Amino acid sequence: MSEDSGSRPPGPHGLFGNQRAYQRDRIGFLLRNQREYGDVFSFSDVSTVVLDPALIQQLHARTNAEFASEVSMFSDKGRFERLLSTIPTTMAARRKGWRGVNRSASARHAARLVDAFDRVMKETGGREVDANDVMMRAAGFAVADFIFGGDGRDVAPIVDAVDRAVRATQVLMDRPYRLPSWLATPGRVRMRRGAQGLREAIADRVAARRDLPPEDGPRDLLDVFLESSPGDPEHVHMPLNLMLRAGYGAPGAALTWAARQLALYPEHARALREEAESLGDPTAPGRPLAEAFVKEVLRMYPPSWFGGREVAAPAELGGWRFEPGEQIMFSPYVVHRDPRWWDRPEEFLPERWDGPESPHARHAYIPFGAGPRICIGNQLAMMELTLSVSRLAHRYAIELANPDIPMVPQTILRPLGLRASFAPV
Template identity: 40%
Template sequence: MSTKTSLRPPGPKGRLLVGNTVEYDRDRMGFLRRTSAEYGDVFSFDSRTIVVFEPDLVHELLARTNGDFSSESSAVATRFDAERSAEDAELWMAARRAGWRGLNRATAQAHAIRLGALFERTIEETLGQPVDVLAMMKSFSGRATADFCLGPDAGGMPEVIAENTAAIEPLSGSSQLFPAWLPSKRIARFRRARDHTLDSITARIRRRAAEPAPAEARDLLDVLLAVPGLSELQVQRLIRGILLAAFGVPAAAMTWTVWTLTTRPDLWDRVATEASQWDGASVPPLSALPQTEAVVKEVLRLWPPTWLMGRIALRPTTLGQWALQPEDQVMFSPYLIHRDPRWWTDPDEMHPERWLDPAMTPRRHSYLPFGAGPRVCVGTQLGMLQLTLATFWLARNYQVSAPAAARSGPEFHNLLVPTGFTASFQRSS
């Protein structure tokens, strides 16, 4: 490979005016697979977007986020302002670090105990009836994250976040960005939902700030309010960022876990046997659930909800041998990296064993369900905890029937989800 910096990688020309967008929207995964087979590990999607498949290059992109690249994207097209983006990232990172440091084991443990009750409540609401599993898991993760962030003040927040994400979805699900000034109902709804979320969070922050501080932090809000120098705006932004980021993604992962366990009875038995060693109301440490955790890791490899991610260049720069201008986008797909036979043995097969055998350690940079670098998912540990415990409680206390599960295929939309997956849940005797 030449070390000389080229201008742009090659790529398909596409159609006049619309470029590759129509073909891509018709079959997103098919398009990416075909194009990478033809053009290799880096190709141009259009004049401002390149797509990268090489794990080390993706890792470099992620590691250089906040410096040369921005991870911010907006549901509507706004004027890109690199300086503003850098300032926003600085405020966000300060709040993020404070939240991360303050979330000690005791806070996570207190949340985990409440999590069991939230999971049970969510399942019991529809016991015995066929339910849309993704909707059910969204309800669970909305409650779980609101509890984690706001503890006793979580009431009403899951509904506000559900409305906010529903208003974002039609805008961000499209390959085209809608200009913010467009007099559109969708944009007006998005703005209303965003403002309602901000007002709801601010009201809760002010109410809590007026109370005497508790001896022990109960939730993220207690943690953040105890950090000197953090502004109300920073606390509000971090809580909003977490509530939005932790709504659909863990729900999609949990839905894939239920789908996997109902289509693979052998794995259900394995997880249920491990779970049977604990009583149904326990909160075992993750170290006591290696089989369950391995299934969750493998689900996240095969079905990473954030199947496509990107960064925006903040300044003229290069990535590998490729030159980038400010506002150029670099996209990559954890899904395709996770299924690349160059990095994984039997990449399309579900083998939880690969996470239990040290000899099968994945190749460096080839496992990215939570991203990487300075903007790696802030909820990596919490997400693993929620998913593993929810799977444990499911296998310990319930039976699931999903006769049509094999008919739900993957949908590569905003998130990767199984289409129309329904199941009914029963308490096991």
């Protein structure tokens, strides 16, 4: 509500609400309404879209106080109380995650990561495959190894379990509608089975680790968690489960976009290959070209392209008042391509990241979110993506079968249906 008039921000009034127009062309809908109503517009009586970087920054920074982060797109108000009650547990899990997901722990697993990447590529046999399936698997190995890989046991059973759990959830989340929660649809049954399978796979690894003699330092993130949570198994299980899921789809999507861009821009692929060759060791840090390439991929194709917050307490944002239970949505994709904040935003220019100057206006680059709920895997993801993209450019020839796939942003922005082959060179 606005402070003076008691009204909501202006916005479109579709014949049957705006869902239909939004579902038909999600990004087009946001851009059209931004042009017509500005950076703050109403989507419905309870949802507002905010596309100004400074306001999005406030939304992030004030999360856990006036705004709550667990929100599914335009969901009903009824979920609100339940969501709020999960915050203390999630925050406790986050604090533990930070201790493990740091630069030195990440560096230790780099060698295993490159091996796993090569194995996944080898499995494709140079045949044409669904690129996103392959890259999600590579990302799955990376995150599973980071958490569990220190004891030398194969992490493939965990990756398979994450795959089943995430895919089953994704199908339901990608749907534009929500069915009543009591309805046991086949999709819901699959999702529950997937969740159960993942629980069992994690429990198996945790039990096996408890039987191993301790080592001097933590072998991986699981050791960190076991050391700090000897008591309640749920305190180990829940954050690991969250990280496995979060570390699967988004980095998988980013890797797939990166593979596509490498194939579409051979001059960048060549530069990355030369950089990798000059370093020799495929895990050596210091790959500024590969890192800039990844940053540019995350700018143009942010996997978390649309996010939101629930209003948790009466709040003011951008001169408008919001009440508990309302939703405020934002789009990193739209901000990352706004010419007010970026020079030549529609061009793929990894070189914009060269040099000490920031290539964007303040708060206009948010692929990992910001504030107290910023992605806890962001450093791990940057390391994982940089090494994998460098490896891809160095050792594989990528052929795209259908480079001009349409942009269909779902819960995650991924190149749906992109087919490619990866032949070793």
